[in-house]
Amino acid sequence: MRLRVPLALVGSALAGVLVALQTRVNGGLSQQLGNGYVTAAVSFGSGLALLCVAMLLSRRGRRGFGRLRVELRSGHLPRWAVLGGAGGAMFVLGQGLVAPLTGVALFTVGIVAGQVLGGLVFDRVGLGPGGRIDPSPARIVGTLLAVAAVAIAVGVDAGPFVWLVVFPMIVGVGVAAQSMVNGLVRAAAQSALTSTFVNFVVGTALLGIMAVVSVSVSGWPQNWPSAPYFYIGGVVGTVFIAMAAALVRTAGVLLLSMSNVAGQLIAAVAFEAGVPLTDGLTQGMIAGAAVALLAVAVAALPGGRRGPARAR
Numbered sequence: 001m002r003l004r005v006p007l008a009l010v011g012s013a014l015a016g017v018l019v020a021l022q023t024r025v026n027g028g029l030s031q032q033l034g035n036g037y038v039t040a041a042v043s044f045g046s047g048l049a050l051l052c053v054a055m056l057l058s059r060r061g062r063r064g065f066g067r068l069r070v071e072l073r074s075g076h077l078p079r080w081a082v083l084g085g086a087g088g089a090m091f092v093l094g095q096g097l098v099a100p101l102t103g104v105a106l107f108t109v110g111i112v113a114g115q116v117l118g119g120l121v122f123d124r125v126g127l128g129p130g131g132r133i134d135p136s137p138a139r140i141v142g143t144l145l146a147v148a149a150v151a152i153a154v155g156v157d158a159g160p161f162v163w164l165v166v167f168p169m170i171v172g173v174g175v176a177a178q179s180m181v182n183g184l185v186r187a188a189a190q191s192a193l194t195s196t197f198v199n200f201v202v203g204t205a206l207l208g209i210m211a212v213v214s215v216s217v218s219g220w221p222q223n224w225p226s227a228p229y230f231y232i233g234g235v236v237g238t239v240f241i242a243m244a245a246a247l248v249r250t251a252g253v254l255l256l257s258m259s260n261v262a263g264q265l266i267a268a269v270a271f272e273a274g275v276p277l278t279d280g281l282t283q284g285m286i287a288g289a290a291v292a293l294l295a296v297a298v299a300a301l302p303g304g305r306r307g308p309a310r311a312r
Helices: 004-033 036-057 059-074 079-097 104-125 137-156 162-189 192-218 233-251 253-274 283-299
Strands: 133-135 305-308
Touching: 004 036, 004 079, 004 104, 004 233, 004 253, 036 059, 036 079, 036 192, 036 233, 059 079, 059 162, 059 192, 079 104, 079 162, 079 192, 079 233, 104 133, 104 137, 104 162, 104 253, 104 283, 133 137, 137 162, 137 283, 162 192, 162 233, 192 233, 233 253, 253 283
Parallel strands: none
Antiparallel strands: none
16 A cells, blocks of 8 residues: 555656646647637547547446446436546636646646645545545645745746636646546446546537537638647547546545646646747746645655545
8 A cells, every 4th residue: 555655646747747748739739720619629529539449449448338327327426426527628728728828837837726725625525536535734734835836936927917827726626626526437437448438528528519609709720730749639638537537546636636736847847948838937937836846745745645534
């Protein structure tokens, strides 16, 4: 058990790197198309197409879908648990609408604040698959440091679009909720592939409706880029969502979110330094990322993850 949690945190951090990569890819595609709604629908839709093929080829995935239907019909799994894709949809939509204006790094720190706050609350309430987890002093301090990191980055680098960081903060809460409910679906289906597939079905449906409305108002985008890397966002998303669903039971929602944050921040800083969406890396972003990484380290200290609380 001692090794399982650290390994889960490392895996979650690697998933966080993929999150930042998807933000950079989808943000770039949105800049090319001039339509964040279509960008989000393309990203989720391409991921769903890949997952449809995977489900056809995977007997375990199909069996998992059957188990999921039984759990839903029996009431053992609440129906709201299959709506995790809504959180992912809003995250990808933010990548297309907000990240091109704020840059990858500032968008990421907004997501960070929402993730750690949402993770702390969801663990405390006990909605995750691991049951209720009381916050230790280390986890509370880590959460406060993560929020301070956002304040540092935003306070130092306040610009014309700084107010937009509120949107990714709200979305970050949804991302933490997405990890939580996807973990519930995975436990019910006994398949990470099944939970990821359900996530993408819901997200694609929601984003597809938004894209249709947007296209009916502003028209179909004309400047589609030819470089293949602009279209890998959906594939990247399937990987990190499946990883989160598989790891949340071991690490808990908060620690999963915070280790994921570490990977996101490191990669976001690297992308903003090397291939920025806006004005590139700033001192505030570096300082904010450093404090956020400290927050993850504090929250992950021995004793930072308490076991499920007893029912009172």
